[in-house]
Amino acid sequence: MQNEHIPTPKQLIYNLIAEKGTVAKADLLAYTSLTSSTLTRMLEEMIEEDLIEAADLGPSRGGRRPILYQINANYGYIFGLEVSRIHSSLGLFDMQLNPKSLIHWRMDEAMTPERFLEYTMRQIRNFLRDHRIPHEKVLGLGIGAVGPLDRTSGTILDPLYFPAKGWCNIPICDLFAKETGWRVILENGANAALIGEQWALRHDQIQHALYVHAGVSLRSAMMSHGRIVHGTMDMEGSIGQMIIQTDGPRLNNTGNYGALEAYASIEALEKQARAQAKMGRFPFLHHKEVPPEQINFDLLLQAQRLGDSFAQELFNQSATYFGIGLANLINIFHPEKVILGGALINSSQMYFETATEIATKNAYYYPKYTPQFSKGELKEAAVVTGAALNVWKTMEL
Template identity: 55%
Template sequence: METPHAKATSKKMLYQYIANQGIVSKANLLSFFSIKTSSMNRLLEELATDGIIRESGRGSSTGGRKPILFEINPDYGYIIGIEISRFYSSLGLFDMQMNAKSFVRWRMDEDMTPERFVTHTAQQINALLKDHDLSHKQIIGIGIGAVGPLDRTGGVILKPMHFRAQGWINVPICQMIEDACGIPASLDNGANTALIGEHWALRQEKLQHMLYVHVGVSLRSAMMSHGRIIHGSVDMEGSIGQMIIQADGPRLQENGNSGALEAFASLLALEKQALTDERLKEEGMKSTYRGGSEVIPYDELLRELSYGNSHVLELFLTAAKHLGIGLANLINTFHPETIILGGTLISSHEQFYQTAIETALQNTYYYPEYTPLFSKGALREDAVATGAALLIREKLNFEG
């Protein structure tokens, strides 16, 4: 006799399969799962009775009655996905089919302390629920994708660098969100949730081995093998940035490696390099240099790039070539099918993106016999929050 736990496991497997496929028939389910027809009928009936799945019309006949088609019920509940980043944060409201009902985004400025962030987030959630005539009870959970390092199990943001506001050290973000909103929350690294989101968006391509690299204030990465995120023994933010690409090279920060990738291909590296570039001082950006300045703000570099400043473009493309070397190292180690590139620098200029790819492929072993695909992703800036919401759907409880 099947135990309650075994039945719940079977229901969860069926639900996740239907969710990923979109619309399926019972015959399709029977061909994929080793479940007896009578048991399958019972499980589908219970899922439908509970409102978790629903009938979705009938398929084509192969000689007999047209088969009943099933899909997950989009209105069974709703999920909130949150991204916590250094430049901005975002919040998305999704139904169970991962249709985005609303997205909001805000800047993370000097005043956005953890306490202010939680208050603002709770206000945004309340506003979205009111707009869509939903109650807090209809929200299954809140998924959070954040910069690290993290204690994922404890729901704590540990000691991230480069937040503009103070206080982002040892922040029990899940507990704070739960206390403010009355909704359970789960936490994972934003690079992981971005890759989860992009993998879901590209699910029809049936990709199994993927790599995600975020290039912004710092460098972050996530890896997927056989369709599952690879979690290491620790969650250390920015480790990819410490990949040494030039022995005895420059160091970006006191606690970083000399010659590390972050010193050549990050937003902070560009700001630092621009300040010491004599050509920019003399020809390109005289008006931006002020006495005692320690950096040229990235926003000003980006503006000069849009104006066609050739020296600034060269600065960006040199960084892109260094990024390409780092990407080649990752490719030669993990051999992914697809690499998703995201972050501020990737979207800064199309030539930056293309130069990084060209350099990576030139240094990929066995190229062109082995040619991984590059993409900016399907979800792009919404990937982190979408993947965070997917985490909640995957944790849906079928016990009881």
């Protein structure tokens, strides 16, 4: 069961040192209610345990130059794993959350849960061998996965649109714990991405942030006062059911009529292109003949980048609808930072700019209130970093 982790004073000091990079004892005292003697004893204990180390001497404040402390990057290692529909990823991180190795692979019809477990374990063993890291030096595995999930039991429930069969009620934490003997923590992928991005932006002290992923599905995560907002259900994909046109269509005859996913998702884009192609409107790749049923996102992406006007029109329309949905979220949460990711956002700069322009103009209190928009610092590594960070934050010291 994944109860909320309550950090000990030792953990709080460790976290502070990690977040600051290098920090003097006087600065640590300013952030805590510990006495100087207690903090000194704690720092000495953490040095003996190899958790932290003296990095350098800081500038003098009128006396001797203070010792600057930093966490020991090689104390242990953590894996982060992303389970997604198009691509999955695996990352190995040291204690400073520096990536030692990262790998991405495509999820196809052959990538069943059994094959996924086998493939991931092979990559884990390769990473450990390449870096000569003993198995016991690994502190755990964090997983960021497409929802819906049961985080308590560590189970992927019944996600839609996986190319391979069998991705239903998968006890993924138990499967990897049995293979590795490590602690395994599950979080939905959108939340993990936002956790990772907040870490990358930690010096900006962002407290209220919104993350939206636009790809095969639409996923979102919200952070308030520096903490992820968890709902009763881990339904990260419910943003796609936001109604933006009451008499609109449904995607695959499921969900709400006029839902955002029917206008701004990869499948919606493919569906619109195929429908137009059947009417003879789609001159794909300079009039090259492509059967309508074979039009997919990769082909649309290629057409757009080759300057095909109809493909560009489809992406622009999708971005406009996505911007409307994004404005609705912004008007509910009022974040200071909005981070966008996913295959649609990364399809072109035009998609990002169109969506954010529409969202900005439809934000309440505009122009007095204008959130900052970003594609993030970590991009494809956001989920694996956030997943690893979940293990890091909950380790016992």
